[in-house]
Amino acid sequence: MGSVDEHVLHMGTLNPNVIELQYAVRGPIVARATELENELKNGVKKPFTKVVKANIGDCHATGQKPITFIRQVVALCTYPELMNSDLFPKDAKEKARKILNGCRGSSLGSYSDSPGVMVIREHVAQYITERDGYPADPADIVLCTGASDGIRSIMTLLLTGKLGKDKAGIMIPIPQYPLYSAALAEYAAYPIPYYLNEAKGWSMEVSELERAITEAKPHCCPRAIVIINPGNPTGQVLKKENIQDIIKFAKREKLFIMADEVYQHNIYAEGCKFFSFKQVMSEMGSPYDKMELASFMSASKGFMGECGYRGGYSEIVNLLPEITAQYMKSISAKLCPPVSGQVVVDCIVDPPKPGDPSYELFIAEKNEVLRQLKEKASLVTELFNSIDGISCNTLQGAMYAFPRIHLPPKAIKAAEDANQTPDSFYCFALLEETGICTVPGSGFREEPGTYHFRITILPQLEELKAVLGNFKDFHLNFLAKYK
Amino acid sequence: MGSVDEHVLHMGTLNPNVIELQYAVRGPIVARATELENELKNGVKKPFTKVVKANIGDCHATGQKPITFIRQVVALCTYPELMNSDLFPKDAKEKARKILNGCRGSSLGSYSDSPGVMVIREHVAQYITERDGYPADPADIVLCTGASDGIRSIMTLLLTGKLGKDKAGIMIPIPQYPLYSAALAEYAAYPIPYYLNEAKGWSMEVSELERAITEAKPHCCPRAIVIINPGNPTGQVLKKENIQDIIKFAKREKLFIMADEVYQHNIYAEGCKFFSFKQVMSEMGSPYDKMELASFMSASKGFMGECGYRGGYSEIVNLLPEITAQYMKSISAKLCPPVSGQVVVDCIVDPPKPGDPSYELFIAEKNEVLRQLKEKASLVTELFNSIDGISCNTLQGAMYAFPRIHLPPKAIKAAEDANQTPDSFYCFALLEETGICTVPGSGFREEPGTYHFRITILPQLEELKAVLGNFKDFHLNFLAKYK
Numbered sequence: 001m002g003s004v005d006e007h008v009l010h011m012g013t014l015n016p017n018v019i020e021l022q023y024a025v026r027g028p029i030v031a032r033a034t035e036l037e038n039e040l041k042n043g044v045k046k047p048f049t050k051v052v053k054a055n056i057g058d059c060h061a062t063g064q065k066p067i068t069f070i071r072q073v074v075a076l077c078t079y080p081e082l083m084n085s086d087l088f089p090k091d092a093k094e095k096a097r098k099i100l101n102g103c104r105g106s107s108l109g110s111y112s113d114s115p116g117v118m119v120i121r122e123h124v125a126q127y128i129t130e131r132d133g134y135p136a137d138p139a140d141i142v143l144c145t146g147a148s149d150g151i152r153s154i155m156t157l158l159l160t161g162k163l164g165k166d167k168a169g170i171m172i173p174i175p176q177y178p179l180y181s182a183a184l185a186e187y188a189a190y191p192i193p194y195y196l197n198e199a200k201g202w203s204m205e206v207s208e209l210e211r212a213i214t215e216a217k218p219h220c221c222p223r224a225i226v227i228i229n230p231g232n233p234t235g236q237v238l239k240k241e242n243i244q245d246i247i248k249f250a251k252r253e254k255l256f257i258m259a260d261e262v263y264q265h266n267i268y269a270e271g272c273k274f275f276s277f278k279q280v281m282s283e284m285g286s287p288y289d290k291m292e293l294a295s296f297m298s299a300s301k302g303f304m305g306e307c308g309y310r311g312g313y314s315e316i317v318n319l320l321p322e323i324t325a326q327y328m329k330s331i332s333a334k335l336c337p338p339v340s341g342q343v344v345v346d347c348i349v350d351p352p353k354p355g356d357p358s359y360e361l362f363i364a365e366k367n368e369v370l371r372q373l374k375e376k377a378s379l380v381t382e383l384f385n386s387i388d389g390i391s392c393n394t395l396q397g398a399m400y401a402f403p404r405i406h407l408p409p410k411a412i413k414a415a416e417d418a419n420q421t422p423d424s425f426y427c428f429a430l431l432e433e434t435g436i437c438t439v440p441g442s443g444f445r446e447e448p449g450t451y452h453f454r455i456t457i458l459p460q461l462e463e464l465k466a467v468l469g470n471f472k473d474f475h476l477n478f479l480a481k482y483k
Numbered sequence: 484m485g486s487v488d489e490h491v492l493h494m495g496t497l498n499p500n501v502i503e504l505q506y507a508v509r510g511p512i513v514a515r516a517t518e519l520e521n522e523l524k525n526g527v528k529k530p531f532t533k534v535v536k537a538n539i540g541d542c543h544a545t546g547q548k549p550i551t552f553i554r555q556v557v558a559l560c561t562y563p564e565l566m567n568s569d570l571f572p573k574d575a576k577e578k579a580r581k582i583l584n585g586c587r588g589s590s591l592g593s594y595s596d597s598p599g600v601m602v603i604r605e606h607v608a609q610y611i612t613e614r615d616g617y618p619a620d621p622a623d624i625v626l627c628t629g630a631s632d633g634i635r636s637i638m639t640l641l642l643t644g645k646l647g648k649d650k651a652g653i654m655i656p657i658p659q660y661p662l663y664s665a666a667l668a669e670y671a672a673y674p675i676p677y678y679l680n681e682a683k684g685w686s687m688e689v690s691e692l693e694r695a696i697t698e699a700k701p702h703c704c705p706r707a708i709v710i711i712n713p714g715n716p717t718g719q720v721l722k723k724e725n726i727q728d729i730i731k732f733a734k735r736e737k738l739f740i741m742a743d744e745v746y747q748h749n750i751y752a753e754g755c756k757f758f759s760f761k762q763v764m765s766e767m768g769s770p771y772d773k774m775e776l777a778s779f780m781s782a783s784k785g786f787m788g789e790c791g792y793r794g795g796y797s798e799i800v801n802l803l804p805e806i807t808a809q810y811m812k813s814i815s816a817k818l819c820p821p822v823s824g825q826v827v828v829d830c831i832v833d834p835p836k837p838g839d840p841s842y843e844l845f846i847a848e849k850n851e852v853l854r855q856l857k858e859k860a861s862l863v864t865e866l867f868n869s870i871d872g873i874s875c876n877t878l879q880g881a882m883y884a885f886p887r888i889h890l891p892p893k894a895i896k897a898a899e900d901a902n903q904t905p906d907s908f909y910c911f912a913l914l915e916e917t918g919i920c921t922v923p924g925s926g927f928r929e930e931p932g933t934y935h936f937r938i939t940i941l942p943q944l945e946e947l948k949a950v951l952g953n954f955k956d957f958h959l960n961f962l963a964k965y966k
Contacts, residue, residue, distance in 0.1 A: 008641075008706060008739040008775050009806045015642040018813045026597065026815040058594045061587035071562045078823075079558035085570065104544035109789040111541045114509065145628055145793070148817060158491075159498040161671060163646060182816035188644060223491060256491040292491050306592040308822035310628070323492045330501045332509040333665035334631060338821035339791035340561075 021185040024178050024443020025056050029427055033437035048435035052467050054455045055437045057232075057399045059305025062458040067304055067365050069358045070347040073099070074309075077108050077343050089357040095350070099343055108343070112336040115328060116143030116313070120346045124313050127349035132279035136315060142327075143313045143345060145337045147262050147298035148179050150314035153331055154294045155183055157323070158223045158256060163188065169220030171212060171255070173204070175402060175444035175452070177232045190220035195447055198404065201393050202236035206245045213253055224256040225249075227277065230263040230397030233444050233454040235377075237272040237396040243280040247288050257281075259295040262312075265302035268374040269396035278317055293317040299344045301399065303369040311341030373399065376457040376464055383468045389479050399458060402441065405451050405475075411482035423451040429478060434470040504668040507661050507926020508539050512910055516920035531918035535950050537938045538920045540715075540882045542788025545941040547852060550787055552845045553830040556582070557792075560591050560826050572840040578833070582826055591826070595819040598811060599626030599796070603829040607796050610832035615762035619798060625810075626796045626828060628820045630745050630781035633797035635666050636814055637777045640806070641706045641739060642670055652703030654695060654738070656687070658885060658927035658935070660715045673703035678930055681887065684876050685719040689728045696736055707739040708732075710760065713746040713880030716927050716937040718860075720755040720879040726763040730771050740764075742778040745795075748785035751857040752879035761800055776800040782827045784882065786852040794824030856882065859940040859947055866951045872962050882941060885924065888934045888958075894965035906934040912961060917953040 011019070030053070037051045053061065060066065069092060076082050076096035083093055102119035104110035115121065121141040128136035144150035160168045171192040172180045184191045194212035196202040204227070213222055227246060229238045238246075250257050259277040267274050278295055281288050299311030316324065351366075352358040377395040384392035384403040392403035407422050415425035423440035430436050430453075441452030459467055494502070513536070520534045536544065543549065552575060559565050559579035566576055585602035587593035598604065604624040611619035627633035643651045654675040655663045667674045677695035679685040687710070696705055710729060712721045721729075733740050742760040750757050761778055764771050782794030799807065834849075835841040860878040867875035867886040875886035890905050898908035906923040913936075914920050924935030942950055 006770075006773070007801075007803055007806075008737055010803055011805055011809075013643075013706075014806060014809055015640055016644045017642070018640055018809055021813055021816065023812065023816040056594065058587065060590035060592040061594070063588060066590060066592050074823075075558045075562035075565065078561055079554045081570070082558065082565075085568070087564070087568065103791070104541065105546060107543035107549060107791065109543040109549050109787075109791045111539065111544070111790045145821070146818060156669065157498055157501060159500070160496075161499045179816055186639065186813070186816075223496075254491055287489075290489070304592075307594045308586070308590065308592045308819065310819070310821040318490075320490055320493055322494055323490075323497060326494075326497055326501055329506065330504055330669070333504065333506040333662055333669075335629060336791070336793070338628070338793040338824055340557075340823045341821055 017186050017188050021182045022178065022443070023182045024439050027439070027443060029424070029431060029439065030055050030437060032428070033431060036431070036435065046435065047433055048470070051435045051437060052459055052463065053437045054459060054467065055439045057301060057456055057458065058307055059458055060307070062456070063460045063463075064305050064369060064458065065365075066306065067347075067362065069352055069362045070304060070306065070344055072358075073347050074340055074343050078340065080106070091352055091356040091358050095347070099346060103339065108339045110339070112339055112342065114332045114334070114336050115141065116337060116342050117339065120342050123346055123350040124315075128278070128315060132276055132282065134279060134282040136278075140316050140324075141313055142316065142331065143311070143337045143342050145312070145341065146300060146310040147260070147296040147312040147314075149310075149337065150294075150296050150312055151179065151258065151260065152183050153327070154258060154314065154316075155187060155189070156330060157327060159187055159189055160221055165219055165221075167220045168224075169216050169222040171209070171222065171225040173226065173228060173231070175233050175441065175446050176226075177228060177260070178443055180226055181445070190216065192216040192220070192222060193445065196231070196234055196236070198393065198447070198450070201396075202231055202234040204238065204242055204246060206249050209246070209249050222253060222255060224258055226258045226260060228260040230266060230274070232260075232263065232398050233400045233402040233439075234393070235395040235398045235400055235402065236393065237267055237269065237274065240275050240280060243275055243277060244284060247277070247281055247284060247291065251288060251291060257291065257293040259293060261295050262298040262301050263398040264297065265370070266373065266399060267397045268377040269394055272396045274397070278315065281317075290318050292319055299341060299348060302348065303366045304344070304348055305369075306344045309341040309344045310338055311345040312337075313345055372461060373457060376461060379464070380455070380457050380468065383472070387472055387475055390475065395457070400454050400456055402444075402452050402454050405453065407451055408479065408482045411478070414482060423453055426451065426478070427453050430471070430474055434474050436467055436471060500669050500671050504665045505661065505926070506665045507922050510922070510926060512907070512914060512922065513538050513920060515911070516914060519914070519918065529918065530916055531953070534918045534920060535942060535946065536920045537942060537950065538922045540784060540939055540941065541790055542784075542941055543790070545939070546943045546946075547788050547941065548848075549789065550830075550845065550848050552835060552841045553787060553789065553827055555841075556830050557823055557826050561823065563589070574835055574839040574841050578830070582829060586822065591822045593822070595822055595825065597815045597817070597819050598624070599820060599825050600822065603825050606829055606833040607798075611759075611761070611798060615759055615765065617762060617765040619761075623799050623807075624796055625799065625814065626794070626820045626825050628795070628824065629783060629793040630743070630779040630795040630797075631662050632793075632820070633777075633779050633795055634662065634741065634743065636810070637741060637797060637799075638666055638670060638672070639813060640810060642672055643704055646671065648702055648704075650703045651707075652699050652705040654692070654705065654708040656709065656711060656714070658716055658924065658929050659709075660711055660743070661926055663709055664928070673699065675699040675703070675705060676928065679714070679717055679719070681876065681930070681933070684879075685714055685717040687721065687725055687729060689732050692729070692732050705736060705738060707741050709741045709743060711743040713749060713757070715743075715746065715881050716883045716885040716922075717876070718878040718881045718883055718885065719876065720750055720752070720757065723758050723763060726758055726760060727767060730760070730764055730767060730774065734771060734774060740774060740776040742776060744778050745781040745784050746881040747780065748853070749856065749882060750880045751860040752877055755879045757880070761798065764800075773801050775802055782824060782831060785831065786849045787827070787831055788852075789827045792824040792827045793821055794828040795820075796828055855944060856940060859944060862947070863938070863940050863951065866955070870955055870958055873958065878940070883937050883939055885927075885935050885937050888936065890934055891962065891965045894961070897965060906936055909934065909961065910936050913954070913957055917957050919950055919954060
């Protein structure tokens with residue numbers, strides 16, 4: 001390999017922003033989980049027979065089955081010879097034909113326009129219009145390579161190209177989904193953390209937003225606020241009044257709103273309802289209905305969980321025409337999002353209607369996935385709250401629980417001795433003893449002195465029950481050990 | 484929309500790097516072509532009946548048919564119920580099964596590891612090993628969302644995170660594929676342009692590389708050299724000796740080599756052969772065989788032209804283990820490349836073998852695409868060189884001609900009056916009068932005082948002949964007009 005000195009790239013020359021970047025959902029604990037899987041395969045004896053990867057919102061990986069209609073349409077678009085086969089219902093064929101008509105050369109293999117296939121953008125706009133009761137314009141819909149790509153593209157617009165206190169500041173919730181901190185590190189932007197209030201069900205409080213921005217102003221140029229609703233990893237669903245307050249705050253502070261709404265289908269708790277930022281802004285009227293907003297949606301979550309297709313879209317609202325033009329130019333060098341992922345998005349926003357041949361099966365599959373998630377959400381909340389030393393807010397939406405663990409001082413000391421954060425120490429022990437792979441709360445950041453972990457509710461019901469049983473045993477042993 | 488002042492984002496606050504960024508392949512001339520298409524649809528009379536988009540290497544858009552085997556495998560992976568259908572040959576089913584075994588939950592809908600599905604990375608490594616006669620390691624293969632994504636990820640590692648003369652300098656050929664200048668603008672890196680020698684068949688000369696880097700050194704910190712081989716837009720295929728000289732130069736100057744080898748299947752001219760940088764470096768032995776290199780490949784070009792799937796890979800060679808680890812971390816926040824695009828890559832690097840049920844059809848389809856491209860490459864070269872005021876180097880490889888146009892002073896004056904570069908002026912006139920959409924040479928940058936345009940050779944043979952006929956008439960009229 002030669003010595004370090006002969007290399008162009010070594011730790012002294014590597015982009016320091018890359019070194020800074022962390023993405024805990026795929027961090028060291030996940031690497032260890034993969035090692036353990038291999039050890040099990042090779043016959044090494046462990047206190048468990050299977051590693052349960054509850055670290056990532058990867059629905060199909062944990063046994064959820066694809067929605068039949070989605071896969072039928074994608075297969076038809078992929079291999080149009082199947083149009084002649086009687087294996088596929090008429091409405092799936094019709095949809096596939098309509099999409100292929102919108103693709104150059106009637107092929108998924110052609111580049112689409114950079115913001116996506118027009119007929120799909122039209123369907124997205126129609127979906128939003130029906131969801132919110134306010135019109136959406138297909139020209140404002142930009143398909144992307146998963147929501148992450150859309151988020152990164154919008155963030156790019158907001159950068160200042162400067163360093164030091166002229167850096168762009170972006171407000172992010174703590175706990176947050178680490179895509180945000182990772183992208184901000186890569187772009188050398190300034191994260192402005194605001195804390196969600198765990199004691200009040202992870203609510204967002206305007207006084208905290210004000211504290212956060214006031215402290216940040218000497219260090220950066222605040223440009224935007226990120227809101228994740230329903231929350232990841234925290235699972236709260238924002239009330240309309242709360243959204244109104246946030247919008248007013250953003251208006252006062254002249255912030256661009258980035259609304260991460262990828263879990264909009266995942267609402268479980270009684271009395272909770274999803275309100276989009278676009279809808280609330282529109283309802284509030286002048287001057288709020290003219291504020292700049294980007295909202296993000298994904299094919300990877302909801303009831304479909306088609307993560308591998310990398311489908312998603314963003315809706316941009318109230319951008320100046322010249323800024324929209326610049327945005328379109330900036331994404332053009334990436335050519336286009338994967339067209340098969342665009343097809344998945346189309347099936348989500350324009351599903352079979354009552355009376356269509358695929359309707360009954362589609363709705364049954366969709367409802368069953370959401371019903372199970374709802375059952376698991378309440379199961380998990382109850383279980384965690386029944387265990388000594390654990391507390392967990394009601395999982396109102398999304399796909400994760402983020403319980404707080406109250407660790408005894410001896411455990412914290414042991415973690416320090418092992419040169420780990422207390423929650424990493426805890427999660428590693430959990431993995432080694434039970435095979436359950438979670439993500440330490442520090443990967444999402446958390447209020448100093450508090451410890452959490454994120455666990456998905458995606459494992460199939462029976463497996464999840466077993467997992468929670470093992471977890472309980474582990475936790476009580478852990479407490480006993482460090483009492 | 485409100486006034487500019489009320490907006491967070493206006494041209495005064497937008498990221499200046501975004502304003503700087505240009506991507507000519509999808510620039511204003513293409514926007515005008517789309518307008519013309521709509522005008523034709525609405526019955527507006529034009530001197531032509533069809534817009535021919537020869538601006539972009541988009542194979543299926545211009546009538547090339549997908550390779551059957553590729554689409555069969557992707558369809559089977561998408562909708563595994565098709566495994567029971569007799570519409571699919573046995574080897575396509577076997578390949579699909581093998582890939583699905585490598586996907587979590589046996590679904591294309593799961594996230595793969597960030598560098599891709601392991602079985603596909605293994606196939607890529609095997610393909611490179613057989614191509615070069617030197618071993619490739621699956622651990623060094625990173626699948627990506629089209630080659631552009633791989634290129635951007637590697638470039639990110641090379642940045643310095645600093646501004647002014649501490650910026651990373653990246654050497655790029657002129658003319659170049661505008662992805663490079665666009666990414667460098669977005670990342671605020673310093674492009675170090677080196678000119679290809681048009682008089683010598685667009686060859687790369689070490690003296691020019693030396694001139695370029697010497698001039699750049701006071702302004703940046705040179706880190707890497709980009710080579711596009713076969714050339715885009717210039718179509719040259721580098722000789723082995725030329726590659727050796729470039730490698731020696733990179734060694735002397737301590738540069739990371741970025742080898743854009745996406746057209747490795749597209750070699751047409753007699754006596755030309757593709758040599759990968761990896762192979763030549765390996766053959767040269769110490770110390771060259773320890774140099775850092777990233778090579779990029781795409782599913783979008785070659786004989787398959789599956790642009791819409793956004794499949795590609797990079798091979799990283801001789802990176803320090805800690806740098807590889809940082810690279811893997813840096814791509815983890817993007818989660819994974821589209822899995823169906825990864826499947827397309829798999830079919831390209833591990834195609835049917837002689838004796839397999841799909842072999843005959845696969846090889847016939849592949850050879851026919853490449854035969855037609857070869858015929859069109861020589862047709863285009865001959866035609867351009869037969870026209871007064873045009874000269875064109877032999878199109879040895881890739882998918883484009885980049886003819887030089889010798890414009891009369893009156894035309895240059897008219898362009899100035901219209902506030903356009905002379906080649907933009909020419910290409911706009913060509914579009915308005917014939918419907919042929921090309922890209923002005925200035926979009927790829929060119930030696931000052933020279934004018935070119937890029938035209939793809941992708942339209943089907945009969946259409947291309949008609950296009951070239953119309954082009955000739957246009958050109959002679961243009962010369963007469965500005966004589």
